[in-house]
Amino acid sequence: MKAKRVLALICTLAMTAGMCTQVTAADATDDLSEHVEITLGGVNVNGSDSNEGWPNEVVQKLEEKFNVTFTVKNYDNESLNLDLSGGTTCDIVQINDDHLEGVLKGKHAVNLEDYKDTLAQNIFSENMTFRNDLMKTYKSNGEGVQYFVTPRVTFEGSKFNYGTTLNNGYVVRWDLYKQIGCPEINNDDDYIAALKAMKEIYPETEDGLPTYAMSAYNDSQLHAYFYKGCLAEGYVNLEGGVYVQNVTTNELVPDLYDVGVEGTTPFWSGVKFYNKLYREGLLDPDCFITKSEDVQEKYNKGQYIGGNVNWYYGTYNENQRAADPETLKEYVTLPEYLGWGNEKNLGGWFGKYFFVSSHSPNVERAVMILDYLQSEEFSRDADSGVEGRWETGADGKVALTEDTIDLKNNGSRVEEWRKSGIGNGILVNICGEDYYNVADDGGMIDLWFEDDMLDDSMTFAEKDMCETMGLTLPSDVLKNKVEAGTSIDLGTCLNAIQMGLATTPKNITRIDSNCEEIAMSAIPNLVQAESDEEFEAAKADLLAQLKDAGAEESVEWWSNAWAEAKTTIEGLNK
Amino acid sequence: MTANRKTAALALHKPKKRYSLLFMVLPFMLIIFLFNYVPIFGWIYSVFDYIPGVPILECDYMGMDYFKMMLKDANVLRSLKNTAIFAVISIALTPLPMFFAIFLNEIKCGPVRKFVQTFTTLPNFISWVIIFSLAFSLFSTDGLLTNAFARLTGTNPSSVLSSKESVYWFQSFLGQWKMLGWNSIIYLAAIAGIDQQQYEAAKVDGAGHFRCAVHVTLPAMMETYVVLFILNIGNFLNTGYEQYMLFKNAVTAPTIEVLDLYVYRIGLENMDYSYGVAISIVKSIVSIALVVLANLVAKKIRGNTVI
Numbered sequence: 001m002k003a004k005r006v007l008a009l010i011c012t013l014a015m016t017a018g019m020c021t022q023v024t025a026a027d028a029t030d031d032l033s034e035h036v037e038i039t040l041g042g043v044n045v046n047g048s049d050s051n052e053g054w055p056n057e058v059v060q061k062l063e064e065k066f067n068v069t070f071t072v073k074n075y076d077n078e079s080l081n082l083d084l085s086g087g088t089t090c091d092i093v094q095i096n097d098d099h100l101e102g103v104l105k106g107k108h109a110v111n112l113e114d115y116k117d118t119l120a121q122n123i124f125s126e127n128m129t130f131r132n133d134l135m136k137t138y139k140s141n142g143e144g145v146q147y148f149v150t151p152r153v154t155f156e157g158s159k160f161n162y163g164t165t166l167n168n169g170y171v172v173r174w175d176l177y178k179q180i181g182c183p184e185i186n187n188d189d190d191y192i193a194a195l196k197a198m199k200e201i202y203p204e205t206e207d208g209l210p211t212y213a214m215s216a217y218n219d220s221q222l223h224a225y226f227y228k229g230c231l232a233e234g235y236v237n238l239e240g241g242v243y244v245q246n247v248t249t250n251e252l253v254p255d256l257y258d259v260g261v262e263g264t265t266p267f268w269s270g271v272k273f274y275n276k277l278y279r280e281g282l283l284d285p286d287c288f289i290t291k292s293e294d295v296q297e298k299y300n301k302g303q304y305i306g307g308n309v310n311w312y313y314g315t316y317n318e319n320q321r322a323a324d325p326e327t328l329k330e331y332v333t334l335p336e337y338l339g340w341g342n343e344k345n346l347g348g349w350f351g352k353y354f355f356v357s358s359h360s361p362n363v364e365r366a367v368m369i370l371d372y373l374q375s376e377e378f379s380r381d382a383d384s385g386v387e388g389r390w391e392t393g394a395d396g397k398v399a400l401t402e403d404t405i406d407l408k409n410n411g412s413r414v415e416e417w418r419k420s421g422i423g424n425g426i427l428v429n430i431c432g433e434d435y436y437n438v439a440d441d442g443g444m445i446d447l448w449f450e451d452d453m454l455d456d457s458m459t460f461a462e463k464d465m466c467e468t469m470g471l472t473l474p475s476d477v478l479k480n481k482v483e484a485g486t487s488i489d490l491g492t493c494l495n496a497i498q499m500g501l502a503t504t505p506k507n508i509t510r511i512d513s514n515c516e517e518i519a520m521s522a523i524p525n526l527v528q529a530e531s532d533e534e535f536e537a538a539k540a541d542l543l544a545q546l547k548d549a550g551a552e553e554s555v556e557w558w559s560n561a562w563a564e565a566k567t568t569i570e571g572l573n574k
Numbered sequence: 575m576t577a578n579r580k581t582a583a584l585a586l587h588k589p590k591k592r593y594s595l596l597f598m599v600l601p602f603m604l605i606i607f608l609f610n611y612v613p614i615f616g617w618i619y620s621v622f623d624y625i626p627g628v629p630i631l632e633c634d635y636m637g638m639d640y641f642k643m644m645l646k647d648a649n650v651l652r653s654l655k656n657t658a659i660f661a662v663i664s665i666a667l668t669p670l671p672m673f674f675a676i677f678l679n680e681i682k683c684g685p686v687r688k689f690v691q692t693f694t695t696l697p698n699f700i701s702w703v704i705i706f707s708l709a710f711s712l713f714s715t716d717g718l719l720t721n722a723f724a725r726l727t728g729t730n731p732s733s734v735l736s737s738k739e740s741v742y743w744f745q746s747f748l749g750q751w752k753m754l755g756w757n758s759i760i761y762l763a764a765i766a767g768i769d770q771q772q773y774e775a776a777k778v779d780g781a782g783h784f785r786c787a788v789h790v791t792l793p794a795m796m797e798t799y800v801v802l803f804i805l806n807i808g809n810f811l812n813t814g815y816e817q818y819m820l821f822k823n824a825v826t827a828p829t830i831e832v833l834d835l836y837v838y839r840i841g842l843e844n845m846d847y848s849y850g851v852a853i854s855i856v857k858s859i860v861s862i863a864l865v866v867l868a869n870l871v872a873k874k875i876r877g878n879t880v881i
Contacts, residue, residue, distance in 0.1 A: 078842060081626035081627070081845070084626050085626055085627060098845055099626070099627070101625050101628075102625045102627030103627055105625060105627070105628045105632070106625075106627035106628045106629070108627055218823050284715075285715040285731070286715045286716070286735075286736065288736045288823050288824045288825045289714065289735045289823045506846065509844070509846075510846065510849075513844050517649075517839075520824050521824060521827045521828050524824050524825045
């Protein structure tokens with residue numbers, strides 16, 4: 001009897017406490033009198049400890065505004081899982097799809113809707129409605145409430161351009177490409193012919209090292225292969241590259257197990273490309289053992305004359321410019337069929353979900369910070385610097401100041417540049433608005449993308465490229481091709497469909513992971529096939545292995561899940 | 575009878591000393607308990623569909639499903655085969671450190687012996703990441719040794735790092751290179767413990783360096799060797815994963831993936847913790863069975879056991 005009374009008392013107290021909590025959330029105020037520490041922890045986000053210039057001007061402004069010390073911590077899967085299991089996560093956490101189920105079922109996230117009218121007005125602004133609907137519908141475990149926000153949401157009416165240079169496509173060494181007469185490159189065969197001609201005039205580096213067309217970065221599983229194919233065939237990949245999305249039709253296509261698929265899928269296109277390079281003697285013989293750092297090192301030594309992405313050649317270009325500001329020895333990128341531009345992230349960047357931890361001792365302050373990260377003000381600060389780094393001119397147009405432009409281009413002001421926080425590697429990945437959104441003052445969020453800013457940042461080699469090829473900007477090659485209809489961009493791609501996919505069941509995840517591993521092991525035989533017959537035999541062998549591993553079961557699940565998500569998302573987007 | 579009484583009397587008079595000895599062992603027992611027995615609680619994850627962040631008892635109960643799945647998993651069989659090959663090579667090479675210690679012992683010039691010992695022990699302290707970088711610069715197609723070998727033989731440079739056929743011997747060679755000096759230390763200690771009178775007696779009987787090594791040093795080290803051999807049998811499936819993870823690439827993947835690496839891939843990379851734990855449990859049970867078996871064999875052959 002006594003025990004029952006105690007139990008009843010505990011229940012009453014718990015209910016009262018629950019009611020109190022609700023009252024607190026609904027009546028949340030912006031009390032900033034107490035200084036607190038707020039930490040954001042994110043998967044694949046760099047920590048602020050190792051970020052040069054931290055706390056920079058943008059962070060300092062945030063800290064003063066909310067009376068906090070703001071730090072960022074890197075999570076890998078294991079450390080995040082440990083913190084989730086122990087209930088010791090950071091105040092604000094950024095996760096990917098792998099952790100959604102655990103966060104939702106384990107009740108680790110704060111319901112942001114409790115703060116809709118008080119502390120989270122940027123999150124629930126009109127422009128974010130589509131993103132918020134996605135989060136409520138697909139990322140709430142069926143509860144229909146909002147726990148997460150995504151970064152870089154593209155709004156209606158955003159401007160866009162292709163930037164100064166391209167990030168992905170057919171990479172060439174400009175000096176060599178110029179020497180061979182800048183032949184037009186419209187497909188992989190044209191590109192291989194150009195690479196061959198460039199290698200003939202540059203068989204070894206100045207240090208006597210052999211040169212190759214390119215290699216693969218083997219620490220990213222199949223990425224080197226399917227990503228090359230995505231650019232050539234017009235697809236974007238889902239995580240892992242086992243499935244890809246057609247940019248034009250928004251249909252899902254099984255990338256590895258292409259039985260019954262019309263046309264060439266990105267993986268097979270990429271592998272075939274590498275096979276052609278191999279047969280022409282252009283492929284690095286260490287192609288299957290090079291990891292990102294090895295690829296980077298060989299680019300730095302000038303051993304590669306081509307590539308598909310701009311990730312690795314930055315240091316080479318910088319070194320060449322440091323030695324001779326008027327050098328033509330620089331890598332530039334020419335467009336493939338798909339140009340990675342005009343991307344409309346209506347639901348924000350997928351695979352990056354931010355939430356306020358229910359374990360945070362300062363939930364309200366964390367909600368305020370997350371809301372601020374989502375704001376136009378913070379997004380402009382992260383991309384263009386705090387006000388003063390940019391100003392409104394007499395004509396009412398917002399523009400970066402001359403000093404800010406000099407700050408970026410003047411090598412002797414590196415420290416000051418870092419301290420400004422402009423384009424800071426952490427901040428640009430956590431802010432709410434897309435670079436191309438138009439702010440209330442009429443300027444773009446990222447003022448560096450304003451049309452009149454683009455040609456200011458060109459190097460000597462890029463200017464020479466424009467002069468030689470009759471362009472205004474290096475990226476105009478893509479612009480011209482899109483206008484001519486020979487290339488496409490991401491304008492028609494509804495990438496939000498990926499957010500609407502149901503959680504992948506574990507058995508399907510296992511099959512996909514196994515298929516990925518099987519494909520990895522089959523690549524040497526495919527790439528090193530000496531003839532088309534040998535290639536086809538290796539392909540048939542791989543397809544048989546994939547079938548045995550359950551690829552058909554996986555294709556069936558993904559096709560159904562995609563069809564369902566596509567219908568719903570297209571409906572929401574109308 | 576008198577002797578027994580004396581022993582009993584001694585035992586009665588020295589209880590305090592025995593307790594103090596037991597107390598001295600307690601911290602070590604505590605460490606063993608904390609780090610070797612408490613983690614066994616983690617085996618519970620193998621019967622649930624564990625999702626990080628969700629309390630284990632709120633996860634779906636799977637029973638023996640993961641163990642059944644393991645029996646159908648072709649990758650388990652493949653990685654088990656690789657593990658067994660590496661383990662057999664490793665066990666076949668277990669006498670190497672012993673012979674190395676004997677040869678080292680025969681170097682009479684003190685500074686030279688110390689230099690050789692230090693030189694061969696140092697690789698043990700080099701991490702596998704550094705060793706991989708070294709191997710890459712030596713054995714890649716542009717690597718120093720690959721090119722030197724190609725020039726010597728007049729063939730095209732071909733990297734051993736991207737050769738499926740070379741995986742077993744090359745990885746075993748690297749393992750031996752790293753551990754040889756370190757593993758020989760225990761044998762050097764055993765040699766130091768050999769009664770010098772035995773060598774003097776052998777020399778009186780006309781034995782030279784070789785005979786002394788074969789008839790005095792070698793038999794004296796057999797006890798140590800058998801103990802280590804049995805422990806090695808117990809570690810048959812524990813090959814570790816760092817080395818294999820670093821040297822794994824598209825070409826070597828089918829032959830280099832050992833059980834530990836597979837568990838790492840399943841458990842940590844794919845976040846399929848429960849299945850990873852299930853494989854680990856079976857691995858532990860097999861390891862214990864092997865130790866017991868080796869111990870029984872040792873008892874049968876030598877008349878005494880190690881554990």
